[in-house]
Amino acid sequence: MGAMADDTFRQVFEAAPNAMIVVAAGGRIALVNAQAEKIFGYQRDELIGMPIETLIPERFRAQHAAYRDRFAGDPQLRAMGAGRELFGRRKDASEVALEIGLNAISTVDGPFVVASVIDVTERRRAKAEAQDLRHELAHLSRVVTVGELMAAIVHELAQPLAAIRTNARVAVRAIAGGDHNADELHAVLEDIVADSRRADQVIHHLRSLLTKGEVERQPLLLNSVIDNVVSVMLSEARRRRVSIDLDLAPRLPAVSGDRVQLQQVLLNLILNAFEAMVEVTERRRVVTLRTRTVDDTRVQVDVADNGPGIADDRLGSIFKPFVTTKPSGMGMGLAVSHSIVQAHEGQLWAGNAAGGGAVFHVVLPAIRDTPAP
Structure with missing residues (x-):
């Protein structure tokens, strides 16, 4: 035996x-x-x-x-x-x-x-290739998003450039006439500097969205990420007659994330909210962004609109690739956003608010023991 x-x-x-x-x-x-x-x-x-x-x-x-x-x-x-x-x-x-x-x-x-x-050599190689493809798709999705915002971006750039041109002409005429007041001329030049910074900020945000770099995780404050995204979206919001309301909880813990990718998620969700309210004419169109902590271990961002909401039979499929209600849409924005949030060990889901409209929830793990500012 x-x-x-x-x-x-x-x-x-x-x-x-x-x-x-x-x-x-x-x-x-x-x-x-x-x-x-x-x-x-x-x-x-x-x-x-x-x-x-x-x-x-x-x-x-x-x-x-x-x-x-x-x-x-x-x-x-x-x-x-x-x-x-x-x-x-x-x-x-x-x-x-x-x-x-x-x-x-x-x-x-x-x-x-x-x-x-x-x-597991082949498994890791396949995983790395799949990750590269996801990053490529995320970049293409950002390019498409920027294309949708181009009219607003051009308008946002045109305003400070026009102001710079006007103030520069005033300064040139004052200097040429020899009758300029030093304090007034200084104020005009300060306005030119401020407007150039504003234009530079728009270009910086645009470049960060279009840059095709490596994913870089770092401690991030989501309220700061939201502020950056909203500054990019304000012109588009005005063009669409949409108000953006912020309800941001103070002293949120940081999360570990790639700033550009998380900006992309929020851009997609805000644009999606804009699209959802196209038919709203009898009331003010509002997109609300809220932040809060969950169980002291996670940070949640809600993006809500006051549109018609999401049909129950679509709630289970809206994050699938190529699912869209836009006549010219690719149906990739929400799918890419879902993939990005999952890659950040988070969750993204959608529902309907009790008072009407759709709400998208993003939950990300907080970095433990990080001091809130």
């Missing part, structure tokens, strides 16, 4: 779809299967007796030895390196991305650790 059990174990061990490596208490390899040979490029007789750290990239070897000692002191079934990427070192010195599970066993020959090893 003992020989049969031993033979059965070896057959199961050898047939395992994962690489299996048994490590003795001293850190040397005692047993491997064919998948381990395949992943690491060694022959079996080369692996047996080899220190397990040989299969670890040099930059991780010291900390791996310490990890192995800690595991020996608390030998519980666990996924090694949970929450971080792990790498192995092949015989040819190349590296391979891995997932590793550990289990301690006791035998008549002493304690051993069984490592189940999976090559």
Whole structure:
């Protein structure tokens, strides 16, 4: 019976779809299967007796030895390196991305650790490619959004440029006439500087939306992000005869996010609210943005309108790609926004307000122990 059990174990061990490596208490390899040979490029007789750290990239070897000692002191079934990427070192010195599970066993020959090893190189490559595609789609969506706002942006730029031109002419005439008052001329020049800053701010916001850069997570105050977005949207709101009301809670904790992407989410939601109120003529069109904390662990932003609301049969599909009610819309704005919020470990959903109109809710995890300004 003992020989049969031993033979059965070896057959199961050898047939395992994962690489299996048994490590003795001293850190040397005692047993491997064919998948381990395949992943690491060694022959079996080369692996047996080899220190397990040989299969670890040099930059991780010291900390791996310490990890192995800690595991020996608390030998519980666990996924090694949970929450971080792990790498192995092949015989040819190349590296391979891995997932590793550990289990301690006791035998008549002493304690051993069984490592189940999976090559996840292709999975990580596919994940990275999918992430790149999501970033590309988000950028294209921003370009489309800016296109929708172009009339308002041109108007927003035209105002300070016209003021600069007018004030510059006044200054030129005053200087040419020789009868200018120094204080009055100084005031005119200050107006020119202020208007140039206003134009520069519009260009800065526009450039940030169109820039195709790497996603950069940093601590952000959502109230500040909202203020930036609203400043971009004011001209479009005036053009559409929409009022933007702000109800921003003070001293919100920060969230970790990419500023441009979160601005994009809010732009999409505000534009969506504008579109929802096109047919509203008998009352003032209002978009309300509210912020608040949820359970001291999350920050919530609500974007509400006073339009007709969302039909119940559409609530479940509005975040799907290519779902749109606009005659010329692509149906990607809400889908991209949903993807961005999910990538930020948050939630985005929609509903109808009790008093009428639609409301979109964005909830993001707060950074713990961040002082609110």
